[in-house]
Amino acid sequence: MELPIYLDYQATTPVDPRVLEAMMPYFTHSFGNAASRSHSYGWNAEGAVDKARKQIASLIGASHKEIIFTSGSTEGINLAIKGAVEMHGSKGKHIVTTLVEHKAVLDTCKHLEKQGCEVTYLEPDSTGLVTAEQVAEAIREDTVMVAAIWANNEIGTIIPVREIGAVCHERGVLFFVDGTQAVGKVPVDVVADNVDLLCLSGHKVYGPKGVGCLYVRRRNPRVRIVAQMDGGGHERGMRSGTINVPGVVGLGEACAVAEADLEKDAAHSIALRERFEEKVLAALDYTTVNGNHEHRLPGCSNVSFCYVEGESLIMGVKDLAVSSGSACTSASLEPSHVLRACGVGDELAHSSIRFGFGRMTTEEEVDFAAEQVISAVKRLRELSPLYEMVLEGIDLDTVQWQADH
């Protein structure tokens, strides 16, 4: 067992050896530019890119003509939202999104607000779910787009995409879904799920970093967006720039592997997640799992350990590579906006850790991780004045805290 144990699969995933193998020739022997039409180097590269397009399309139920390669999901999000708003500015300037989006969506929306757009941010329930009814109520005459995250990157909650998409289509509003965490982990069918635009990223699905794509629906409705980068008119004019051929080949292969192994991977991750949670919850009091227990990303476990601060816990589990729900290491020291939106108090948001399990995680690693977490939490609670007060029967909500920071 190699230490530290990697349990941060929502941050990134290792490249699957099958993916790396498929990519290798395109760094060396087959290095052509996919846009070169006058020789076999170009034709080979173009053929490889076309194959990747089909592999990706197959995983998400799209046509290969609907795949626009990008550098990853942040670019896909920017292109989808800004591109749609720019194209449909005459219809209106209203966007509906949620409070639990990734920063890339929230900051894109903030950018558009400065340019005169209006944005409605839907509040999730305590598990991170937003409903189709909420979306229906928020849509107005001038709504251009609904943008929502399929599976939340912090707590793993999976929203009812199909129902929300049906509402969008009924009301003639574009539906953009951030599929970064969901694609390759749960079944995705853009047609049946009523999705108009969907972004995904290679490195979340055991592919390479720096490559992703945006699905742009071509029929019912035909979605049109304005390119956000000017240049050679690649990708049907929606995304200029020479295609990252080895990266795209890797993304394609990663999607093919994910499609073949979807059920196996999901069952594996769920089993590990349950094993971990059972052990931890049995050994520790005042410990809760965040997110929605029924609709959850297979490999995501966000746990709040009351009365223990998250950053000190991460320091205590030094053989585990995990991340805190709170952005404690940033200068702002702000707890997670996702947990906050779910109504988790700031004190608990500071006590939360995200454990991510995936294709390469083993039972042995999970058992080791659970034991290290349990002993670190117990040790830190010995140090915790809050745990002591709670054991003494003091209600922490009634305490007058001396804090001016």
Added chain:
Amino acid sequence: MAYSDKVVDHYNNPRNVGSLDKDSENVGTGVVGAPECGDVMKLQIEVEGDTIVDAKFKTFGCGSAIASSSLATEWIKGKKVDEALEITNTEIVEELSLPPVKIHCSVLAEDAIKSAIADYKQKSSDGDEA
């Protein structure tokens, strides 16, 4: 974030963890910070004459907060009460090589010392009046 060796040492082997009898006349207790800010420090001193003969702490917070309070107890033990009041957060920052984002941990530790001493002084002056 990379922690200094001294922070790691205090985190792994915190000095003077525990609690003193907060109802005792010789004990001063300071509790500073708030759970929603991610840091709460409880620091206690036991005083004989004008000397701090024992100090204990418990901290909810990051590794730097734990190290700052652990170091604070180490420094004040054996000091006169008035000498302990002279400890500043910048000395803690220097000793532990705290980065800028962790300076508030040292401030909190200084506050905890002052708060524990204030509590002790309050108790002894109440005692004198009685």
